Amino acid sequence: MEAAAQKTLTISLFMTLISISILPLLTFSFNPDEPTNRQILVLLDDLSLRSSHSIYFSSLQSRGFNLDFKLALDPTISVKRYGQYLYDGLILFSPSTDRFGGSLDLEGVLDFVDSGHDLILAADSNASDLIRNIATECGVDFDEDTSAVVIDHTGYAVSETEGDHSLIAADDFIKSDVILGSKTIEAPVLFKGIGHSLNPENSLVLKVLSASSSAYSTNPASKLSSPPSLTGTGISLVSVVQARNNARIMISGSLDMFSNRLFRSGVEKSGSLKKHGKSGNQQFATEISKWVFHERGHLKAGNLKHNKVGETGEPAIYRINDDLEFSVEIFEWSGASWVPYVADDVQVQFYMMSPYVLKTLSTNQKGLYYTSFKVPDVYGVFQFKVEYQRLGYTTLSLSKQSPVRPFKHNEYExxxxxxxxxxxxxxxxxxxxxxxxxxxxxxx
The missing domain is CATH 1.20.5 (Single alpha-helices involved in coiled-coils or other helix-helix interfaces)
Incomplete structure (x- = not known):
């Protein structure tokens, strides 16, 4: 009996040691400063989407992403374990699902984004209330008519089906190299799905692909008896959001836009004399996914320093009218390594209740930004603040506190x-x- 008890105790201690050794791997599997080898959860309405959209998924996998495919109703779905998230990104290619399996729900998806993780959501004309509610919480409102699709009698894609103008050839892209890449998307994007509008109270959401001025949203099977709620360039086909915590979201009104069929399809826009042998869908979807998953436009800053002119050490306190030097390093993730970020609009504030000094930083083109200035003739507790916001780039917010004293009685002239x-x-x-x-x- 004693031998059996000792054996049981030995086994339990062994299992405890194993669990302790594995737990750090679960907890620190992802370093947010280097967005590589990331785990992505892909939820599908039907596993056949895995083959019908294989080109898109293969593009992600070739760039080092590990995709975990599950049905949206899979009871084993879990994005968090022991208080830590198991995935760094979430792709919802399940527009018709009205609930998720396992422990995931609407609040779970929103918490996932609030924790700084990324989301790609694709809908279609069968979009459920769950998918619509997720989009609404992200600042995007799909057409209230659940049967409505985007129709364009001027900018449609020429096809063999006469009168079917719900397949749109869209080419109104956002003018941003950081979001869509520096290489111009020559061919229009084939889009078949539902449109949405942006919440005017949400300043974080941007149109990436807009409909033309002749487009409108309606149910093609019913007679149009009243003006449609969404018309013209007010219709967004694809939108993105960069939250204040730098989490990124892409919302598309078309799941077919990511399919192999439209990736390989040629496109000819109505009224255009140019016919493209291949649509711009693959380039568009690939480039925007690079932005969503922080392969582009991802900044980090550090090594913030300040000191008196002529000295190297950081003083505990400054005196009014001291001459000081300030520097900070900023780098951008290139998809494989950190490279110096070069810009001419990075500023530093010497701040107490309001900025007493606002200076644009010079750069050595190697990631170092620097300047010098005189401490104002005001004493108190100041902060060096760098708050950098630029379209498409992650937001930088750094601060360091430093008090300022007046002259001592024996320091006056x-x-x-x-x-x-x-x-x-x-x-x-x-x-x-x-x-x-x-x-x-x-x-x-």
Missing amino acids: RFITTAFPYYGASFSTMIGFFIFSIVYLYNK
Whole structure:
């Protein structure tokens, strides 16, 4: 009995040691400073999407992403374990699902994004209330008519089906190299799905692909009896959001836009004399996924330093009117390594309640930004603040506190130039009083 008990104790201790050794791997599997080898959860309505959209998924895998495919109703779905997230990104290619399996729900998806993780959501004309609610929480409102699709009688893609103008050839892209890459997308993007509008109160959401001025959203199977709610360039086909915590979201009204069929399809836009042998879908979807998953436009800053001119050490306190130097390093993730970030609009604030000093930083083109300035003639607790916001780039927010003291009593000049009139007044008063006293005492 004692031998059996000892054996059981040994086994339990062994299992405990194994669990302790594995837990750090679960907890620190992803370093947010280097977005590589990331785990992506892909939820599908049907596993057949894995083959019908294989080109898109293969593109992600070839760039080092590990994709975990599951049905949206899979009861084993879990994005968090022991308080830590198991995935760094979430792709929802399940527009018709009205609930997720396992422990994932609407709040779970929003918490996932609030924790700084990325999301790609694709909908279509069968979009469920769950998918619509997720989009609404992200600042995007799909057409309230659940049967509506985007139709364009001017900018449609020429096809063999006469009168079917719901397959749009869209080419109104956002003008941003950091979001869509520096290489121009020559061919239009084939889009078949539902449109959405942006919440005007949400300043973080951007249109990436817009409909043309002749487009509108309606149910093609019913007669149009009233003006459609979404018309013209107000219709967004694909939008992105960069949250304040730098989490990135892409919302598309078309799941077919990512399919192999439209990736390989040729495109000819109505009214255009140019026919493209291949649509711009693959290039568009690939480039925007690079932005969403932080392969582009991802910044980091560090090594913030400040010191008096002529010194190297960081002082515990500054004195008013001191000359100081400030520097910070900023790098950008290139998809494989950190490279120096070069810009001419990075600024530093010397801040107390409001910025007393605002300086644009110079750069050595190697990631170092620097400047020098004089401490203002105001004492108190100041902060060096760098807050950098630029379209498509992650937001930088750094600060370091440093107090400023006034002159000590023995640090002032003996005679202040600006006080000479007062000195003159004092001495002239004394001399005058002395002369008056002599005259008054000795004059009969």
